[in-house]
Structure formats: structure tokens, C-alpha cells
Amino acid sequence: MKKLLYILPLLALVAMPVAAQVVPSAPTAGGIGTTPAGGTNIGQTGGISTSGDLVTLILGLVNWVAWFVALVAVLFGLYSGILFITAGGDEAKVEKAKNILLYAIVGIVVAILAFSIVSISRSITGIV
Numbered sequence: 001m002k003k004l005l006y007i008l009p010l011l012a013l014v015a016m017p018v019a020a021q022v023v024p025s026a027p028t029a030g031g032i033g034t035t036p037a038g039g040t041n042i043g044q045t046g047g048i049s050t051s052g053d054l055v056t057l058i059l060g061l062v063n064w065v066a067w068f069v070a071l072v073a074v075l076f077g078l079y080s081g082i083l084f085i086t087a088g089g090d091e092a093k094v095e096k097a098k099n100i101l102l103y104a105i106v107g108i109v110v111a112i113l114a115f116s117i118v119s120i121s122r123s124i125t126g127i128v
Contacts, residue, residue, distance in 0.1 A: 052125070070111035
């Protein structure tokens with residue numbers, strides 16, 4: 001039970017940056033029941049109208065997936081730490097914890113590479 005009291009604040013600290021990305025912003029003008037600015041053509045839904053909009057959408061999706069991968073990798077790193085602590089000298093449990101830690105580190109590296117690719121792509125395409 002004491003271990004859980006140490007882990008919960010760590011999980012909260014890990015979740016804070018992710019929660020800041022997930023919280024929606026204030027609603028924009030328009031929405032359901034409003035007439036589009038161009039007139040009464042309700043067949044246009046907005047969203048993607050240029051290739052820049054499509055690139056922005058894809059880069060945003062990659063960024064969201066990278067956050068998710070990073071969060072899961074950190075959680076698995078914490079889990080492997082718990083397995084190390086509770087192994088009690090059992091070689092099978094220690095080996096399992098080592099493998100999980102290795103895969104967690106690989107996940108963090110993949111997430112860092114994804115963030116880097118998004119950043120480089122935005123600087124090349126000029127999208128902010």
C-alpha cells in the first residue's frame with residue numbers, strides 16, 4: 001500500500017502534460033445551426049480545404065500519437081520498476097522486468113523521434 005502512495009503522485013505528474021494537450025480550447029464562432037460565412041451553402045463543412053490544412057492535420061495526429069506512446073512507455077517503465085522491486089531475487093521476474101524496461105526505453109526513443117519528425121516537418125513546410 002505504501003508503494004501505491006509513491007506511485008500515484010508520479011502518475012499524476014506524468015499525466016499533467018498530456019492532459020494539457022487533450023483539454024479542448026474555447027469554442028470558435030459558428031457551429032451547429034449557424035449559416036456559413038460564404039452564404040447559405042450548407043454543403044461545405046470546412047476543415048481541410050488546402051494541402052496545408054491536410055499537412056497540419058496529419059502532423060497534429062502524429063503529435064497526438066507520439067504523446068500517447070510516450071505516456072504508455074513511461075507507465076511501462078514505472079511498471080518494470082515495480083517488478084524489479086517486488087522480484088525478491090527471482091531471476092525470471094528480474095528478466096521480465098529487464099525486458100519491459102528495454103521496451104519502455106525503445107518506446108520513449110520512438111516518441112522522441114516522432115516529436116522530432118513533426119518539428120522538422122513543420123519547419124520545412126513553414127507550418128506553425
